Amino acid sequence: MGCDDPEGIRKNMTMRLLLAEDDPDIQLIARLSLEKAGFDVTVVGNGAEAVRKAAEEHPDVILMDWMMPEMTGLDACSMLKSAVATRDIPIIFLTAKTQAAEIKRGLQLGAAGYIVKPFDATTLGTQVSAILGKTRDA
Amino acid sequence: MSARPAPLPPDEAARLEDLRGFEILDSGDEEAFDDLTRLAAHICGTPIALITLIDSDRQWFKSRVGVEARETPRDIAFCSHAILQDDLLIVGDALEDERFATNPFVVSEPGIRFYAGAPLVTPRGHALGTLCVIDRVPRQLTSDQLTALGALRRQVVAQLEMRRTLLALKEAMKEHERDQAALQSANARFRSVFDHMLGGLVILTEDGIIEETNPAAGRIFGYRREEMIGRHVSMLLPEPFRAEGRDFLRRAHQQAIGRVTEWEGRRSNGDLFPLELSLFESPAPEGRRFAGNIRDVSERRAADRAKNEFISIVSHELRTPLTSIKGSIQLLLDDAGIAAEDRNRLLLAGLNNADRLIRIISDMLDIAKIEAGALHLDRRLCDVRDLVEQALATVETIARNASVRLVPVVAAEIPPVMVDADRIVQAIVNLLSNALKFAPPDTAVTVEATRIDDARVCVSVSDRGPGLSADQLPQLFQKFRQLDSSDSRKIPGTGLGLSITKALVEQHGGSIEVTSEVGVGTTFTIRLPGTAASDT
Numbered sequence: 018m019g020c021d022d023p024e025g026i027r028k029n030m031t032m033r034l035l036l037a038e039d040d041p042d043i044q045l046i047a048r049l050s051l052e053k054a055g056f057d058v059t060v061v062g063n064g065a066e067a068v069r070k071a072a073e074e075h076p077d078v079i080l081m082d083w084m085m086p087e088m089t090g091l092d093a094c095s096m097l098k099s100a101v102a103t104r105d106i107p108i109i110f111l112t113a114k115t116q117a118a119e120i121k122r123g124l125q126l127g128a129a130g131y132i133v134k135p136f137d138a139t140t141l142g143t144q145v146s147a148i149l150g151k152t153r154d155a
Numbered sequence: 156m157s158a159r160p161a162p163l164p165p166d167e168a169a170r171l172e173d174l175r176g177f178e179i180l181d182s183g184d185e186e187a188f189d190d191l192t193r194l195a196a197h198i199c200g201t202p203i204a205l206i207t208l209i210d211s212d213r214q215w216f217k218s219r220v221g222v223e224a225r226e227t228p229r230d231i232a233f234c235s236h237a238i239l240q241d242d243l244l245i246v247g248d249a250l251e252d253e254r255f256a257t258n259p260f261v262v263s264e265p266g267i268r269f270y271a272g273a274p275l276v277t278p279r280g281h282a283l284g285t286l287c288v289i290d291r292v293p294r295q296l297t298s299d300q301l302t303a304l305g306a307l308r309r310q311v312v313a314q315l316e317m318r319r320t321l322l323a324l325k326e327a328m329k330e331h332e333r334d335q336a337a338l339q340s341a342n343a344r345f346r347s348v349f350d351h352m353l354g355g356l357v358i359l360t361e362d363g364i365i366e367e368t369n370p371a372a373g374r375i376f377g378y379r380r381e382e383m384i385g386r387h388v389s390m391l392l393p394e395p396f397r398a399e400g401r402d403f404l405r406r407a408h409q410q411a412i413g414r415v416t417e418w419e420g421r422r423s424n425g426d427l428f429p430l431e432l433s434l435f436e437s438p439a440p441e442g443r444r445f446a447g448n449i450r451d452v453s454e455r456r457a458a459d460r461a462k463n464e465f466i467s468i469v470s471h472e473l474r475t476p477l478t479s480i481k482g483s484i485q486l487l488l489d490d491a492g493i494a495a496e497d498r499n500r501l502l503l504a505g506l507n508n509a510d511r512l513i514r515i516i517s518d519m520l521d522i523a524k525i526e527a528g529a530l531h532l533d534r535r536l537c538d539v540r541d542l543v544e545q546a547l548a549t550v551e552t553i554a555r556n557a558s559v560r561l562v563p564v565v566a567a568e569i570p571p572v573m574v575d576a577d578r579i580v581q582a583i584v585n586l587l588s589n590a591l592k593f594a595p596p597d598t599a600v601t602v603e604a605t606r607i608d609d610a611r612v613c614v615s616v617s618d619r620g621p622g623l624s625a626d627q628l629p630q631l632f633q634k635f636r637q638l639d640s641s642d643s644r645k646i647p648g649t650g651l652g653l654s655i656t657k658a659l660v661e662q663h664g665g666s667i668e669v670t671s672e673v674g675v676g677t678t679f680t681i682r683l684p685g686t687a688a689s690d691t
Binding site for chain 2: 050
C-alpha cells in the first residue's frame with residue numbers, strides 16, 4: 018500500500034467532523050453541506066451525546082450548536098475542554114446566538130471559532146477549514 | 156402782608172431728611188408728647204404750648220395746648236426763626252420785635268404777644284422744630300421756667316428719638332417676621348420636595364451618621380426614618396462596605412461627589428440591590444454634611460436583562476428557521492451530489508421552516524398589536540362547535556406526527572358566542588399546540604366545550620403531560636417567559652403563545668385559568684361571555 022495508494026491518502030486526509038445539533042432540518046442541511054465539502058460527518062442531537070461521542074471517536078473537529086436539550090453546547094464545550102482526552106479537539110460553535118456578549122462567552126470557553134446561523138451552506142466546509150487552518154497556524 | 160419770613164437754616168436739606176426719618180409728620184396724638192406740652196404750659200403759665208416740627212413749607216404740630224390748628228404755613232411761623240439758633244428764642248413782646256410785629260398771628264388770631272421757643276436739636280445736630288410756649292400778653296420767663304423749658308425740650312428730643320428707635324425696631328421686627336415667614340415657606344417647599352421626590356436622599360454627618368432621610372430612601376432601603384436616623388450609613392451597605400465603616404465616606408467622597416456612580420445597597424431584609432449614587436456636600440453650621448442622592452436601579456437592570464434576553468430569544472427564533480430555509484435553497488440550487496430522497500427532505504425543510512417563521516412573525520406582530528392596544532375584534536355570533544372543529548383541523552397534522560389523539564367533547568346544548576372567530580380559534584389552537592408539545596405519545600388531548608349559564612361558555616384543553624407545580628403557574632402567561640427558558644430547554648418557541656391567548660380572551664371580556672398536577676396533566680380553561688354580555 019503506502020504512498021502510491023491514492024484512496025488511502027484521501028481517506029487519511031478526510032476530516033472526521035462531529036456535528037451536535039438538535040434541529041433535524043439543520044442537521045440535514047449542515048451534514049449535506051459538509052459531506053459535499055469532503056467531511057466525514059457524525060451527527061448527534063444534544064451536548065451530552067456530543068461529549069460521549071467525542072470521547073469515543075475523537076473527531077478532528079466538533080461543530081456545536083449552543084441551545085440544545087439535555088446539555089447545552091456551552092456546557093459540552095467546557096466539559097470537553099476540561100477533559101485531557103478531548104481538550105485538544107477544536108470546537109466551532111454553529112449557533113443562532115449572535116449577540117456580542119454571547120459570542121465572547123463562547124470563545125472564552127476555548128472554542129476555536131464561531132459561525133453564526135443562518136450560515137452559508139455552500140461554504141460551510143470552507144469556513145470550518147479556514148478556522149482550523151488559523152488554529153493550526155496560531 | 157406777612158412779616159419777614161425767616162431764612163432757611165444752612166443745614167436745611169439734611170435737617171429735612173433727618174425730620175423725615177422720624178416718620179412723625181401727620182401722625183396722631185401721642186400722650187407722651189401731650190404730657191410734655193401740658194407740663195410746659197403749666198410751668199410757664201402760658202395758655203398755649205406746642206411741639207412744632209418745621210417741614211419744607213409748613214410747621215406741623217405734634218402736640219398742642221390752646222391751639223386748634225394742626226399746622227400753619229412755615230413763612231409766618233415763629234418757630235422758623237427759633238430753629239435758626241441753638242438756644243431759646245424769646246420774644247417778650249411781638250409788637251416790639253420787627254420780625255413779628257406785622258405777623259398775622261400777632262395782629263389777628265390768636266394775637267400772639269409772647270413767644271418762647273426751644274429748638275429741638277437731634278443728636279445729629281439738626282433743629283427739627285421747637286417746644287414753644289405762647290401767650291397773648293407780653294411777658295418774661297423766670298430762670299426756673301427757662302431751666303424747666305430747657306429740660307422739657309431735652310425730654311421732647313429724647314421722646315422723639317425713642318419713638319424713632321421704636322419705629323425702627325418695629326420695622327426690623329416686621330422684617331424679621333417676613334424673613335421668618337419666607338424661611339418657613341422655603342422650608343415647607345423644601346420639605347415637600349424632599350418628601351415627594353422619587354429619588355432617595357440620605358443626609359450624613361462627616362462621620363457617616365445618618366442625620367436625615369426622605370420617604371423615598373425609606374422605601375428603597377425598607378426602613379422607617381426613625382430606624383435610620385442616628386445610625387451609621389454602613390447599615391445601608393453590604394458587607395464589604397460595612398467593614399470599611401468610616402473609610403467608606405472618604406472613598407465615596409472621592410468617587411461620587413458630583414458624579415453618578417453605581418454602588419450596591421442593602422435593604423432591611425438583607426437583599427442586595429444596585430443603586431446609583433450622587434453625593435454632594437452641603438455646608439451646615441454644625442459641620443460638613445453629605446447628601447447622598449440615591450436611585451434604586453434594580454428594576455431598570457432587570458428590564459435591561461429581560462430586554463437582552465428577549466432580543467436573544469427573538470434573534471434565535473428567527474435565525475433558526477432562516478438557517479433551514481436558506482440552507483435548503485442553497486443546496487437545492489447546486490444539486491450535484493444530492494440524492495433525490497435528500498432533495499425532497501430539503502424541500503420539506505424549507506417549507507416547514509417558512510411556515511414556522513410565519514407563525515413566529517405573526518405571534519410577534521400580535522403581541523405588538525396587543526401592547527399598542529391596536530387589536531380590533533370582528534365580533535360575530537359563532538357556534539362554539541364550529542370554533543372547536545376549526546381549531547382541531549389546524550393542529551391535526553401536528554397531533555398525528557406526535558401520535559397524540561385529539562378528543563373533542565362538545566355539550567349538546569351550548570349557546571352561541573359573540574366573538575371574533577379567527578381570534579378565538581387562534582386562542583384554542585395555541586392551547587392545543589401547547590398541549591401537544593407536552594403530551595406523551597399515545598395519550599389524548601381533550602378539548603371540551605361546556606355551557607356555564609346563558610351568559611357564559613367555557614372551552615378547556617387538557618393534556619396528560621408532565622404537569623406543572625403550583626409555583627410555576629403564575630409565570631405561564633408572562634410574555635417571552637418559558638418555564639424552561641434555559642439554553643437546554645426541550646420545547647422550542649418564543650414564549651408568546653400563552654400570553655397572546657390570554658390577551659385575546661381578555662379582550663373578548665373572557666378569562667383564562669389553568670389547573671395542573673405534576674405527573675397527571677394540565678388543563679387550560681377559557682371562559683367566554685355569551686351573547687348576553689358583549690362589550691369591547
